Amino acid sequence: MSALSTVVVVTWRGRDHITACLDALAVQKSPHRTIVVDNASDDGTAALISGHEVVRLPRNRGYAGGLAAVLDMIDTPYVAWLNDDAVPDPSWLTELENALEAEPEAAAATSSILLTDGSTQSVGVALTADGHGKDVVLAGREVFGFCGGAALLRTDALRAVGGVPASFFCYYEDTDTAWRLRLAGHRVISVGPARVRHRHGASTRPGSKLFHRWNERNRLLMLLRCAPAAVATTQLARFLVITALLPFRGNVPDAANFRLGLRAQVLGEVLLRLPATLWQRLTIRTEVPRRRVWQDWAGR
Template sequence: MAEERARSTIVVVTWRGAEHVEACLDALARQRAHRLLVVDNASDDGTDELLARHPSAPEVLRLPRNLGYAGGLASAFPRVRTRYFGWLNDDTRPGPEWLATLEDALDRAPGAGAAACRMWSREGPVSHGVRLTGTGHGADTLAEGEVFGFCGGAALLRTSALSAIGGVPAEYFCYYEDTDTSWRLRLAGYDIVPTTASCAHSHGASSEPGSKPFHRWNERNRLLTLLRCAPPEIALREVSRFGAITLALPWRRLLRRKVPRAANFRVALRLRVLGELAARLVPTLRQRRRITRGRAVNRRRVWRGWAGN
């Protein structure tokens, strides 16, 4: 049986993915032997029927409500018993050697917690991994060589390493679960290795980049990640900067100063982010202490080594 030889469990998280998840499953059918688990985030567009009749006969975990990408991965993680844990968006199409390349990379690097792959779209290359900016943003990079982290749309993680650092941040819903996990892996002393594994991605098929929810999750989760992982002065600086900009925006409009039109410069959205940050502050600081207890590398060392590079 293929699953008996499997060293990886590939988890595909889908939500209303009837138009694209089949192409993802078809591409996975051409990979090295693996266990396939699809998390269905309470889709209501016929995705469940499509999964039931697909030739690959995937194991399906159907959730009672939409928990997002991060929540879906976190729900699946307790079911992962293989050495490696694959994260995969439902709108991706891995290349034929995708899994083999990622597994081989982790086999060669026992100190690595994750392997990143190369993402591309119809317009060309999108990401070779994630870099860390000087403001604590996780951003896609096309640089060759070392990367700070992996792009969560398609990656392979060492299951034991992810377990050691506390798993997937389910409360993020979506966005920044990859940057946060990469950061925690580095604090725990693990590497993230770049690879030549290739994966096509129809970016934004399950969400709308530039929308209000997109900006809300990005802004909130960046600040939560900083509070969990960054040196204290960096976390305080960026949270204070976000609050100061929020307070300044009404005055800038009153004085008819130029204000960006993007949704993340709307005061109501920013106040909601600050409210959610305040509501999560106590549990986030508890998480920070747990991360500190399991830390093998100083926070400032990680920051100096990667931020802005």
């Protein structure tokens, strides 16, 4: 039986966890191709993955950059995104493939991602009232977006909506892609039986300065690319006003995303990317109006 899917595993310094991921892929019930993208690891990861199909990048391009680097190499109908610290059940890929085969209007299927203690991390992504992407732990069949840590996408649909936003580095590349799929008229579904165990934060440190920098910057860039203009400009203005008022406020939350220096850096990076981002906005296919997607999904 020929493979329907290519699983892309992006790694960076994954020595302590990538073997479990690749061992789990080796016993999947569905035949598939696996590509490991090594973001110039320098910790011995290269030796552990040497027996697999590896694309080694000359520098760390992040999760989004790694996915984007190999999209042109995919020759299967489906492409799976899988974190290197995720361990899928043997039927994981089969469940995702069967779900997309049964629902041709869906362009992406998201997994049940469980933490190592058995609790649920994500069964999909919701769009909040202020434009954040938020993991949800209880959902129906359809969700706004997929969690990029373990998902299956139609390769042609992904290419048609512009691929992966490589410049995001990491975080929000999945929610941005879900936005563009929905604007093109596609659906995203949640597949409960497609389970993976995830060592959350093994590759990046949630709560760190870099984590908040990427999250805040990429949320704003995503909205500027995909959301209704009024929503995008309101959220950018809100971020700017909160940043400007921080020196005059008392009881500022003790979190990295409320530090003046980080927020100023985020604003600088967004403004630097603004011309290219607005051009990208013009090129995004919009079979469904931005306003309708927002009204259907924001704050649900």
